[in-house]
Amino acid sequence: MRAYLIKRILLVFPLLITVSVLAFMISxxxxxxxxxxxxxxxxxDDSTAYDGNEKEEYIKVxxxxxxDLPNFYFSIIPAHYPDNINKILNPQIRNTSNRIIKQNYQxxxxxPIITEITSLQGDKSINQSDLNKFFRSADxxxxxxSNDVILHKFGLQLSKTxxxxxxxKVVWHGLQNQYHNWxxxxxxxxxxxxxxxxxxxxxRVKQALLWTLSLALCTIFFAYPLAILLASxxxxxxxxxxxxxxxxxxxxxxxxxxxxxxxMLVMYFTTDDYGTWTNIxxxxxxxxxxxxxxxxxxxxxxxxxxxxxxxxxxxxLAFLTRILSRSIHDQLSQPYITTAYSKGLxxxxxxxxxxxxxxxxxxxxxFVASFPVALSGSVITEVIFNIPxxxxxxxxxxxxxxxxxxxxxxxxxxxxxxxxxxxxxFLYAWINPKIRFS
Amino acid sequence: xxxxxxxxxxxxxxxxSRWQITFxxxxxxxxxxxxxxxxxxxxxxxxxxxxxxxxxxxxxxxxLPAPIPYSANYIDKFNRNVxxxxxxxxxxxxxxxxxxxxxxGRDILAGLIHGSWVALYIGFYTVLFSLxxxxxxxxxxxxxxxxxxxxxxxxxxxxxPLLFITVFYTLYTEGLIRWSFLLLLCVSLFLIVKSxxxxxxxxxxxxxxxxxxxxRLLEIMQTIPDIFFLLIMLGVFSSDNWFNIIFAISFLRxxxxxxxxxxxxxxxxxxxxxxxxxxIGQSEWKIFTNYVLPLSLSPVLVSCAFxxxxxxxxxxxxxxxxxxxxxxxxxxxxxxxxxxxxFSSWWIAFFPGILIYVTVLFFNSLGDKIDDSIRGL
Numbered sequence: 001m002r003a004y005l006i007k008r009i010l011l012v013f014p015l016l017i018t019v020s021v022l023a024f025m026i027s028x029x030x031x032x033x034x035x036x037x038x039x040x041x042x043x044x045d046d047s048t049a050y051d052g053n054e055k056e057e058y059i060k061v062x063x064x065x066x067x068d069l070p071n072f073y074f075s076i077i078p079a080h081y082p083d084n085i086n087k088i089l090n091p092q093i094r095n096t097s098n099r100i101i102k103q104n105y106q107x108x109x110x111x112p113i114i115t116e117i118t119s120l121q122g123d124k125s126i127n128q129s130d131l132n133k134f135f136r137s138a139d140x141x142x143x144x145x146s147n148d149v150i151l152h153k154f155g156l157q158l159s160k161t162x163x164x165x166x167x168x169k170v171v172w173h174g175l176q177n178q179y180h181n182w183x184x185x186x187x188x189x190x191x192x193x194x195x196x197x198x199x200x201x202x203x204r205v206k207q208a209l210l211w212t213l214s215l216a217l218c219t220i221f222f223a224y225p226l227a228i229l230l231a232s233x234x235x236x237x238x239x240x241x242x243x244x245x246x247x248x249x250x251x252x253x254x255x256x257x258x259x260x261x262x263x264m265l266v267m268y269f270t271t272d273d274y275g276t277w278t279n280i281x282x283x284x285x286x287x288x289x290x291x292x293x294x295x296x297x298x299x300x301x302x303x304x305x306x307x308x309x310x311x312x313x314x315x316x317l318a319f320l321t322r323i324l325s326r327s328i329h330d331q332l333s334q335p336y337i338t339t340a341y342s343k344g345l346x347x348x349x350x351x352x353x354x355x356x357x358x359x360x361x362x363x364x365x366x367f368v369a370s371f372p373v374a375l376s377g378s379v380i381t382e383v384i385f386n387i388p389x390x391x392x393x394x395x396x397x398x399x400x401x402x403x404x405x406x407x408x409x410x411x412x413x414x415x416x417x418x419x420x421x422x423x424x425x426f427l428y429a430w431i432n433p434k435i436r437f438s
Numbered sequence: 439x440x441x442x443x444x445x446x447x448x449x450x451x452x453x454x455s456r457w458q459i460t461f462x463x464x465x466x467x468x469x470x471x472x473x474x475x476x477x478x479x480x481x482x483x484x485x486x487x488x489x490x491x492x493x494x495x496x497x498x499x500x501x502l503p504a505p506i507p508y509s510a511n512y513i514d515k516f517n518r519n520v521x522x523x524x525x526x527x528x529x530x531x532x533x534x535x536x537x538x539x540x541x542x543g544r545d546i547l548a549g550l551i552h553g554s555w556v557a558l559y560i561g562f563y564t565v566l567f568s569l570x571x572x573x574x575x576x577x578x579x580x581x582x583x584x585x586x587x588x589x590x591x592x593x594x595x596x597x598x599p600l601l602f603i604t605v606f607y608t609l610y611t612e613g614l615i616r617w618s619f620l621l622l623l624c625v626s627l628f629l630i631v632k633s634x635x636x637x638x639x640x641x642x643x644x645x646x647x648x649x650x651x652x653x654r655l656l657e658i659m660q661t662i663p664d665i666f667f668l669l670i671m672l673g674v675f676s677s678d679n680w681f682n683i684i685f686a687i688s689f690l691r692x693x694x695x696x697x698x699x700x701x702x703x704x705x706x707x708x709x710x711x712x713x714x715x716x717x718i719g720q721s722e723w724k725i726f727t728n729y730v731l732p733l734s735l736s737p738v739l740v741s742c743a744f745x746x747x748x749x750x751x752x753x754x755x756x757x758x759x760x761x762x763x764x765x766x767x768x769x770x771x772x773x774x775x776x777x778x779x780x781f782s783s784w785w786i787a788f789f790p791g792i793l794i795y796v797t798v799l800f801f802n803s804l805g806d807k808i809d810d811s812i813r814g815l
Contacts, residue, residue: 266781383759
């Protein structure tokens with residue numbers, strides 16, 4: 001048992017590291033430029049060409065966020081690629097050189113030529129439309145075919161640097177790279193600052209976690225005991241009309257899409273459009289009282305949380321009751337139930353004291369898996385009901401491409417999922433001795 | 439466990455009720471012929487003894503119009519935000535908006551019809567791709583397993599640089615050369631597998647631990663919940679075509695297919711008839727396709743039905759959030775998205791929701807029926 005425990009715990013760390021590497025790679029593959037988004041949010045647009053203050057501002061932000069370091073510890077790239085493309089501070093030069101180098105042009109000759117060409121921008125004696133076409137398409141043929149003498153000369157110089165074949169090269173960057181900085185700052189506990197308002201990410205995630213956690217806890221608190229009650233009653237009185245109606249109702253509620261039910265509830269119960277007598281719930285949204293304590297905030301907003309809790313609880317309840325009643329039904333065909341009946345035990349005794357505990361065993365795995373499920377189900381509910389929880393935070397930061405917040409939420413969810421599956425496995429092995437010794 | 443030899447017999451034995459059979463035929467019919475059912479063009483145009491199909495009204499004068507003379511994106515300027523029971527400004531009863539219009543004047547019934555084609559398309563391809571990937575991984579992890587493919591030491595030493603070179607050049611070249619390197623990669627993988635021996639170790643040969651690799655992969659896929667993974671994949675990269683969302687959802691679904699199929703294959707592998715087939719010299723691939731696969735595919739069918747329902751649900755949830763399918767495409771979820779801002783127009787949210795609900799309910803109950811019929815026999 002102890003060896004199983006240790007082996008499972010040791011497997012967690014490579015898993016989380018792999019997930020973090022994958023997430024980092026995705027964030028670097030995103031086509032949007034991070035620094036430009038930050039500048040846009042702060043009001044310095046890049047709609048005009050880079051001249052004057054914006055360029056220096058860009059370089060300042062770029063250097064402060066340390067984007068000029070290489071991406072990872074090592075890179076395996078063709079020999080004609082530059083060792084570290086991020087070293088070039090000007091984004092226009094960097095993007096154009098990147099696209100040209102990818103068409104098999106020698107990098108250490110291309111970069112000075114592109115630097116010279118970009119300095120020609122704004123010069124009235126050069127054909128600017130050809131220049132812009134070149135920057136848009138990154139095709140040296142545009143320069144070669146141009147009428148302008150200087151551009152034509154540059155185009156010929158570029159075409160001479162074309163490489164026919166290349167070998168791979170392995171470049172070792174050492175510990176000075178973006179991934180290492182990011183990962184070590186995570187281990188120290190700081191996820192950076194959010195791009196939207198500059199506040200630390202941990203603070204925003206903590207505030208959002210409060211609402212999501214309270215929603216999830218309420219759902220679990222209401223759904224699980226009710227599910228156990230309903231499932232045992234359905235099996236205790238299988239001929240009762242009332243419980244037949246309830247089980248059919250749950251069967252039909254199981255497949256309702258959450259977002260549709262939430263939208264219908266919001267439409268019908270919170271607005272005046274269908275008659276004032278149906279406007280029994282307050283409008284959506286949460287009022288934040290920043291100076292009160294956490295519990296007080298939930299208490300003041302509790303009347304707004306009723307509808308979301310009803311939404312998620314109904315969905316979970318349907319799912320859980322169906323699984324549990326099927327599980328109890330499967331248990332009732334086992335031999336030990338026949339033994340119990342032949343001993344003279346009453347039906348209530350057999351089902352509640354013998355069949356139900358055995359049927360609850362796979363329920364435990366569901367219970368510990370319900371935390372990640374609640375987190376993932378909260379995205380749509382929180383977006384509709386306008387609750388500032390983790391799901392809505394994730395959705396907003398994805399649409400704005402705020403990767404610090406996204407990573408924090410992702411890491412948190414991955415950790416919670418892995419830990420809950422671990423706990424589920426241990427509980428299962430502890431309760432069921434057959435698994436322990438296999 | 440039952441064989442898949444007779445599919446129509448299988449369907450008859452499943453015992454689908456009448457409304458289920460009508461629903462599936464109606465859904466397939468409406469989905470496939472959506473362009474003929476709801477279109478502002480004429481379906482058939484006969485003019486001067488020439489017949490054309492789906493001709494716009496401006497070109498042709500006499501012809502057969504569609505039953506619902508609006509397509510999903512057609513904007514009716516005179517009837518904006520009218521409900522099914524309100525008065526509508528229309529030319530004739532043929533042009534009536536039976537289920538109302540959206541805020542811009544788009545007909546809801548036409549949107550539902552075109553949306554069912556999207557649901558059918560996405561569901562079908564998602565299930566197909568997740569099945570293909572899932573069956574492949576279940577084969578190598580369940581059937582071949584940890585002690586299946588034995589490759590001699592020398593072969594491994596030679597194949598590592600070969601694989602590295604082909605993968606590297608596939609990634610960093612363009613065009614025709616890239617495809618030829620991809621072909622070279624597939625050929626080299628095939629040759630490496632062919633040079634190894636299945637299930638019989640040789641001197642100085644090691645087995646590739648497929649089972650361990652696939653199980654670690656399954657664990658990694660399990661770590662991030664579905665919606666977050668989809669939001670990252672789709673919210674960040676722009677989607678111009680449907681295959682982004684199809685690949686994303688099938689990439690989410692293949693672990694469950696692999697899990698079911700791998701458990702079944704492990705159970706079937708221990709049977710006696712597999713051993714006797716091997717002893718008379720049957721090849722491994724024939725054993726897999728003729729004996730193992732038909733017997734173990736039954737729980738995968740259940741998973742397929744649930745995956746179809748799941749694909750429809752996820753696709754509508756994503757288009758409700760506004761990401762996934764291209765912006766001008768009308769699907770069920772995007773219709774509900776329109777209702778978020780017009781609370782008084784109940785018909786925009788009600789009808790698509792009912793349709794999603796009924797479709798998902800149908801496929802879930804189909805999956806339950808297949809599950810029961812497998813377990814009962």
